[in-house]
Amino acid sequence: MPRRKDGNTQLFQECPIFSASPRHCDPLAPKSFLPTKVQAVVTKGNGASSRPDRDVFDDLLDAMDVMQSEFFAPWLGTWPTAIDWTAAVMGTHISGATRSLSEGLMFLDPADGRIVDWKSSANVIDNYFSQLVGFYFGQDAFAIRNQAYDDILWVVLGWLETIRFVDTHDELYYEFTDEKPMVTSTMPYYGNLWTPAFSHRARVFWDLALAGWDETLCSGGMIWNPRLLPYKNAITNELFIAASISMYQYFPGDNNTSPFSGTRDAKYLKAAVEGYRWLINANMTNEQGLYTDGYHISGYADSGNNNTKCDERNDMVFTYNQGVLLTGLRGLWDATGALSFLSDGHKLIQNVINATGYDLALDTPFDDLADFDTGALPPWYGLGRLGVMEDTCDASGTCSQDGQTFKGIFFHHLAAFCEPFFEPAxxxxxxxxxxxxAATKKSHDEACSSYGGWLAHNVEAAMGTLDSDGKFGMWWTAGLLTSNWTGPWPTKAHDGVPRNENSTDYRNYGVPHDEIWRRPHGSDGAKGDHPVILPPSLQPESVQKPLAGTEKQSLPDELRKRYITESDPNTRGRGRTVETQGGGLALLRAYWKIAQSP
Structure with missing residues (x-):
């Protein structure tokens, strides 16, 4: 993306490929979104297959079936072991996967013997959609309104994804044409009856989240949690960008308070652009090009301090901070035709792949698995090892409910970024x-195709963590190591992950009780902030406390030895949960859509 001399990004200063107004310039089509040394991978045919592997589609169906049959309670309309924000993410995974099933069933060849008849196909789709309708009522929408702004924005993305499923399924199976008659009469897909309700919730929650945008501190940006000292983090701002541009693209209007206003409300596009402008000028990325977690304002708790700049960065790196922005970047491209959004997205993806220890040019991990068969962990590269994505809590089995959700979020948004795109109608x-x-589409498709080998490698690792019930584990790398491993499984102190004093893992081990994160005890609410009252997402029974995996480390030596030498490392800590299952499902869906789907 072009830069001015003052370092600020020139959004829309490039010549867009499509425009709603007359152009007085010639857009420059990209030669490739890939580095030169990686372009050869594309010519080798890496990634997307001309003949889809139907087994991948079957694995996707199996993962979805296990997630819903083992973890979803239809009579409650939710996943009882999830908490509010992780349930919103699980709903997003199910909506996205149901849309992919709808698209896949349209193109699968009945000669393969996988699909019995149209009734069976419809039953599969309607089964999952009915559970999403149940979740609309099972979601504790009133509680989430009082939680942090990122919790609120997950809700927006979730219901917009469900609306996308309804629109896609209706278009594929119920839109009348001479070549493709409707399934029955002229009745549209019944899911359209629920679109006003889904739209209303998305609109209400976006409006609630807008209150988090703040111009008085750090020259803009979203505040994470109004009940703590100001913290402007990557995830809340990425969610605001992604939710805003998705509202611009997919929100059909809200007739709960007025007639449908129609789509493409410019205020959502404006919010997304302003959000991205702030984010890329906030110095949020590290030397690997990965998004760190966020910024505090130094000395804010001191009533005599007038600093308003984001100058105290938390260098913690989480996988989901690299993912949500991809939906925002893809949406901004779709809305504007500005190539820089695609370029920024592909660069971020390639930085992530490199940080897992995978060489795109050679289409193989940096390290050879055969070199690590005596209990020694492969080296850490920033977001994983041996070419497999990890969060820093994975190898030690100490991930919180938050941490167990992160990798799935990345792969959901990777799939969204790499969806095929089409010319405006x-x-x-x-x-x-x-x-x-045409040149841009070719370059985009080739770049996404080149990620197929890395996706397949991660799928192989993740599938290696399945237990006898078909549940995915959290630490996918273990799926490659278990057959050769001879030593005890790593603890946090011996997991090979470098940690420094500027990295606070508050998502897995709790928000610190200090003057950086919380106002000192007895504070009278200096600078007009709210009193420090923990929201539901930070209450003692929530995911934010140190979890069972950490507590087990203080067990008597005999039990602790049994814990770290457990033959299945993914039974440690929280074990296999709906969140780990959602991660496996999102990974399989990304692999299917990017590297296998027709």
Whole structure:
């Protein structure tokens, strides 16, 4: 993306490929979104297959079945072991996967013997959609309104994803054409009956989240949690960008308070652009090009301190901070035709892959698994090892409920970024440079295709963690190590992950009780902030406390030895949960859509 001399990014200063107004410039089509040394991988045919592997589709169906049959309670309309925000993410995974099933069933060849008849296909789709409708009522929408702004924004993305499923399924199976008659009469898909309810919740929660945008501190950006000292973190701002541009693209209007206003409300596009402008100028990325977690304002708790700058960075790196922005970048491209959004997205993806220890140019991990068969962990590269994505809590089995959700979020948004794109429809009033668009599409498709080998490698690792019930574990790398491992499984002190004093893992081990994160005890609420009252997402029974995996480390030596030498490392800590299952499902879906889907 072009930069001015003052370092600020020029959004929309480039010549867009399509525009709603006359263009007075020639857009430059990209030669490739890939580094030169990686382009050869594409020519080898890495990634997407001309003949999809139906076993991957079966694995996706199995993962979804286990998630819903083992963890979802239809009579409650939710996943009882989830908490509010992780349940919102699980709903997003199910909505996305149901949309992928709808698309996949349309193209699968009945000769394969996988699909019995149209009734069976419809039953599969309607089964999962009915559970999403149940979740609409099972979601504790009133509680989430009083939680942190990121919790609120997960709700927006979730219901917009469900609306996308309804629209896609209706178009594929119920839209009348001469070539494709409707399934029955002229009745649209019944899921459209629920779109106003889904839309209303998305709109209400976006409006609630907007209160988190703050211009008085750090020159803009979203505050994470109004009940703590100001913290402007990557995830809340990425969610605001992704939710805003998704509202611009997919929100059909809200007739709960007024007639449908129609789509493409410019205020959502404006919010997404402003959010991204702030984020990329906030110095939030580290030397590997990965997003760190966020910023505090030094000395804020001191009533005599007038500092308003984000100058105290928490260098903690989480996988989900690299993912949510991808939906925002893809949406901004779709809305504007500005190539820099695609370029930024592909660069971030490639930085992530490199940080797992995987060489895209050679299409293989940096390290050879055969070199690590005596109990020695492969080296850590920033977001994993041996080419497999990890969060820093994975190897030690100490991930919280938050941490167990993160990797699935990344892969959901990777799939969203790499979806095929199409020219704006004729009659839309958008002027298109067809030559530049075709070149951009080719480059985008080739870049996404090149990620297929890495995705397949992660799928192989994750599938190696399945237990006898078909449940995914949290630490996917163990799926490659278990057959050769001879030593005790690593603890936090011996997991090979470097840690420094500028990295606070508050998501897995709790928000510190100090003057950086919380106002000192007895504070009278200096600077007009709310009193420190813990929201539901930070209450003692929530995921934010140190969890069972950490507590087990203080057990008597005999029991502790049994814990770290357990033959299945994914039984440690919280074990296999709905969140780990959601992660496996999101990974399989990304692999299917990017590297296997017709």
């Amino acid at each position: 004729p009659g839309s009033g958008v002027d298109i440079d067809h030559r530049a668009f």
